[in-house]
Amino acid sequence: MTILTISGSLRDGSFNTALLDAAAEELGHEARFTRFDPGSLPLYNGDLDSDEHRPESVLALGDAIREADAVLFATPEYNHVIPGVLANLLDWASRPLGGTPPLRNKPVAVIGASPGLVGTARAQDHLKFVLMTIGARPLGGAGLLVGGALSKFEEGKLVDPETRRRLRELVDRLIRQAQARLEAA
Amino acid sequence: MTILTISGSLRDGSFNTALLDAAAEELGHEARFTRFDPGSLPLYNGDLDSDEHRPESVLALGDAIREADAVLFATPEYNHVIPGVLANLLDWASRPLGGTPPLRNKPVAVIGASPGLVGTARAQDHLKFVLMTIGARPLGGAGLLVGGALSKFEEGKLVDPETRRRLRELVDRLIRQAQARLEAA
């Protein structure tokens, strides 16, 4: 069982990247957690989107998603929507990339953290909508809105026990959804 | 009167870039049309978003918007939303960039073209929503949804007379809105 994790924030010390680290710590005994860096991708350009011109990083994105049984996104919220960093990754990931678009039918989940109260609620909705449009399978049920991040992280690490518990519960559900899909296949 | 134009598509032969070219042809006698290339920007990274580290291209974006009296966006539609290329530009353009966020109170308009019937209607709504959230002033009234683009463009040029007429009408309204704002200031 492999869970690919993708953070929408490129900065060092990102709360969202730290959320993904915490997920790997909590559930590392149940699944292998991998990471793809969306900062490695070029901005989408249709002229590069062909078998002759596709950049290495884009091929690596396709491989990373195809090798994963589920994908976990952590997104900041900029102007009430997802960062261009994630939007650009989705532009590439929604393309065939030499086969079937890799997110098609893939179990996915969305989490996010922010200093404010809303905890990226609006960006998470936006991301789930795009993932649904692409044909991925967003995890149902309660999500994880981590507001007030300044008091829940210390030195780049999620230290709030209740948030860690809810994170573990959510990722556990994602793993079970991925398992159910493997067994049905 | 300066109108900054921004295309959400980086590929050569883009319908959306051609729409902006046609706008400049139609209204070039009434306003100066400039262009900013969103492909020149790095992916947004909070660590670069400071007076010490801000990249040249980001400073150029701020200058281009501040020097313009209005901004005209042409957007493709990917997965029913705007491309990461534009989302990333908005991430940068919504930041203070050493002063007041440059799109604040700026008259803006949104157009778009696609081969399908929908003519980027969904992406245009998405873009207008983000522009409103940033504090820009989206042009009201009828928009410009250019569907069936394959038959309306030839050799990278908008040739459909009715679309050119409606484009001229829309950009003319944008210019008048920008003039009204100048006069009120």
Added chain:
Amino acid sequence: MTILTISGSLRDGSFNTALLDAAAEELGHEARFTRFDPGSLPLYNGDLDSDEHRPESVLALGDAIREADAVLFATPEYNHVIPGVLANLLDWASRPLGGTPPLRNKPVAVIGASPGLVGTARAQDHLKFVLMTIGARPLGGAGLLVGGALSKFEEGKLVDPETRRRLRELVDRLIRQAQARLEAA
């Protein structure tokens, strides 16, 4: 196999209601098509949402959804979103109504018709988003955007053969999704 159909338009001669009629004609040999009238519901009021006060029409909505194996919505587009008529139905249908919210895990599909070119594309996205949020299972793949309705309907009947073919294909996929779910249960 029972397919519940719900039209977002209350007017006589509605294109959207006619779309649902055509679906029943095309696939009536494969499934039983039922209809719920959203005009029978009161506006949502939390004070009525209890076992003591729940109106008859609301109970009938819950029963109609629970008895159905899938639900097919046809929506007009008002101001780029769904009508209040449908939003109000979803407010009621997302409540427990004395048990589990009836749309939870239910296969659903969305279609729509309009005189304009966009064919209710924006309202359909909006409706699919709310259905996903409620926990229903929106049908993936190509949707059905019926633009230019004035030339595709005659005397309240869908007469365009290509639209009928695409409608049949979509509803057939919905039926197969509902069957797969029955078999997995």
Added chain:
Amino acid sequence: MTILTISGSLRDGSFNTALLDAAAEELGHEARFTRFDPGSLPLYNGDLDSDEHRPESVLALGDAIREADAVLFATPEYNHVIPGVLANLLDWASRPLGGTPPLRNKPVAVIGASPGLVGTARAQDHLKFVLMTIGARPLGGAGLLVGGALSKFEEGKLVDPETRRRLRELVDRLIRQAQARLEAA
């Protein structure tokens, strides 16, 4: 100066209705506050939307908006969007109603309260988007997301001083925007 207030919740003891009451208390010396009850409207039906058939309550809605210099909406959040109650009001209010659609160019503001942390953030975005689409002028700047409502209201009254202060500030900005528009006319 008249401010029309509209609550998206019909239940007695609604937090959102209480927010509007508090606005009238705080700014009653600067403007007259009126109220329209969206529960008085029938569900939208195109067959009723004509000069011959328009219901009294719909005419009253048009009059109430036209007589107001600005409109203040308080919205709950159901399934991450606005209630059908408000969606239905907007369906009617976006129609010409025998003249120019009454919300066209009208200064409007959106607030909302909920027991959860998000404070109706997603519904407020949705409402502002629809208002923009209709051609109203949503107030820019910080909004008012009242989360944790259970501890901020007592016996149907907003008692949290900080929330009252922020409410007063927001409504004050709405009044000033309406005044600026009157002076420009």
